Amino acid sequence: MTSRVMRDFDLLLPESVAEVVDLLTRHKNNAAILAGGTDLLIALKFDYAVDNVISLALVPGLAELTFDPEKGLVIGARVTIADILKSPEVRENYPALWQAAKVFATPQLRNTATVLGNVLRASPAGDCSLALLALGGSVLLKNSRGEREVDIDNFWISYGVTARQDDELAMAFKIPPPAAGQKSAFRRMTRTTEDLSKISAAVSLQMGGGTCQTARVAMGCVGPTLVRLPGVEKILEGAEISPEVLQEIVAATAAEINPIDDKRSSAEYRLKVAGVLVKRVIGQALDNGGNN
Template sequence: MKYIEPASLSEALEILSADDEARCLAGGATLVAMLNADLVEPSTLIGLRRIDELAGITVSGDHIRVGAMTTHTQIAADDRLSGNAAVVRDAAGQIAHPAVRNMGTIGGAVCHADPNADFPGALVAADAVLEAVGSSGARQIPAGEFFLDYLETSLEEDEILSAVLVPVEPADARGRHLKFSRTHGDYATISVSLVLVVDGDACSYARVAVGSAGPAPIHLDEADSLLTGSALTPEVIRQAGRKLMEAADPVDDVRGSAEYRRMIIPGLLQRAVDEALP
């Protein structure tokens, strides 16, 4: 197996398009474990860490651009990720333990597309857009269309994820990513990601996504509408939670049965709302 560290995105794309068996290496938190277990055998590993275009967080106009190689630790520590983007920062700080957060990157986490991961739901709740670059140019994919199935995304084989664009608006929003897991640092049994704007008693904007509840995050316009336009009473939250519960299609595994996972959703939504409100 060859290991190459290109210095630019264009060089990395050239290597990727010339070799069907080549694979990008970001933080290596997941890919190195898969290599060690002989689950994947790439011909070439393309190390992305020297590529400046993939690094760092910048605020530009109506969005915050988070480069694909930004680590979970960097995201969790950046207070420019506030308002609508706070949910993404909140999710980053709850991923595993410091060692994994120092190693893992947002690009690697979303491209791996584990349905139990924390970023997918948070990015759908924040209505983020993923920026992919391939041999035919760059394109933007809404987070809600990026996660297709278990470990499957809409990224083409010759594309590299370059950044995640998180809208600044609504800037007065409050965000919360609430994770229910067996132990501290474990993957979620169920997670709720929430962005809310509350004026006085009434909620004027809501966007909710549920993670670990199916092959991709669950997001329903109907649940958002139920939460929007009136006070966030327990009854309204219960109705929205029930809709999300009915749409969920989780698996039975060591973290909980499908039925157990579904049952957690309404209560976790209520807690997420309580914790998001002032």
């Protein structure tokens, strides 16, 4: 049961990354980071209790979204979903991420919620997170001892749990530059338009000479974390994407997922439509990225 009243906590307003790291070193799991706050503030009205909330509002250098054709995309910790939508480079080079941002929650939430916050939430229903899993990349973490990068494939441990240590600040998400012939797309199903995903899929395909060279295929809401579908990727790699191959993928998808019954849908339904969704998101990726 929710409340109209938030837990008591100290709001800390550091003005540099070093200060944030210092605070995290001191408070560890008794502190929460506030960037967009769209998950945190709700959690604080339920049963999540921490004594310290560390706001990133006054920390310089974290709100930058930069694209370099050689180095790829860097998404700073305070970059919002709306910032993603405003970026022509993201739309052009990483359609899956742009499409996920486009349907993400509502306009008000898109203006506030951050991409990195979505990743750190470690929900199997995260939309931008799913696009990032398909595109590949890493989370840049910093603590008092230094920085490290964790590949997104290894970042989510279980529901709500990530590889981030209590004393680490997630600084940015880094996506490699797009390969020649890279196509990507995101697609989801919901109960109504403005809703959390009940099942979602994203792909990134490197096409060359009419065949798929490499593939990353990811799904949401089919297990405790967002997952990749290695069996489907294997079917795609080296194949011409023909109707027969797509049919093979439809049949193979269900074997790779482990959905449950929950309030948004049933395991039975998710198993039935997962293959259809993957087939469609592949078609969408090939169709000019599906940005239309």
